[in-house]
Amino acid sequence: MELKGKNVFITGSTRGIGWGLAEAFAKEGCNIVLNGRGEIDPALIEQIKAFGVCCIAVSGDIADFEIAGAMIKEVEAQLGTVDILINNAGITNDKLVLRMTGEEFQKVVDINLGGTFNMTQHVLKKMMKQRSGAIINMASVSGLMGNLGQANYAASKAGVVGFTKSVAREVATRGITVNAIAPGFIETDMTDCLSDKVKEAATANIPLQRFGQVAEVAQAAIFLAKHPYITGQVLNVDGGMVMQG
Ligand code: NAI
Secondary structure (H helix, E strand, C coil): CCCCCCEEEECCCCCHHHHHHHHHHHHCCCEEEEEECCCCCHHHHHHHHCCCCCEEEEECCCCCHHHHHHHHHHHHHHHCCCCEEEECCCCCCCECHHHCCHHHHHHHHHHHHHHHHHHHHHHHHHHHHHCCEEEEEECCHHHHHCCCCEHHHHHHHHHHHHHHHHHHHHHHHHCEEEEEEEECCECCHHHHCCCHHHHHHHHHCCCCCCCECHHHHHHHHHHHHHCCCCCCCEEEECCCCCCCC
């Protein structure tokens, strides 16, 4: 897919990987829709516009089905279409499963997996009619290999992988691709809060011996968005943590 002029909706794009995605797609000439739960700093919109593209912001909680639908409608009213949806927003709430409450489990699943479902269903209605589009879902190596203290998060991300492959099969005949990216440890606010001890232990398990950069995840998303013959795949951007074939 030629990316220039395409409209890209990135959930959770006020910081971290989502913000890196916004900058990278803007550099490719895409119009960007920023999203976060709270009000979006107008300075972020200006920074994206400086790439010479259009940028709008819609705030709202992706875990709420009605709000997700209203956000997609608002963007379609302003830009006409959403050509690429990146379901990036996600949270963690780490705790050993024996100490985890049902609410702590459910909230992570509702945002990471439920939010991905909500946004995808709403965006697909128009994409199906257009007979084109790309959806990229942010999974995680935790969803592929499990992780201590992340039963809720790993379950939600494993769910994202199954969801990605199922939807890819359902919409393939309409020219829509659906893929996932499974990042390993990437330097963002989400990993900043880890203790030095945890960071050292994590690095020791990464064949490339370092955390990844946001821009490295963004380049993987650009690769997937450009390739209409790749669908239903999980692309690991993890320094070699998970090797599968
Ligand atoms: P982050 O915590 O820095 O940013 C998350 C973004 O999502 C923020 O903009 C936040 O406002 C937004 N958000 C959270 N809940 C939301 C909701 N209900 N509705 C709308 N927006 C919401 O996270 P980071 O590190 O940039 O991660 C982005 C994605 O990548 C997440 O899905 C995460 O699970 C995944 N990931 C991150 C890794 C890392 O090492 N940083 C590793 C593997 C996966």
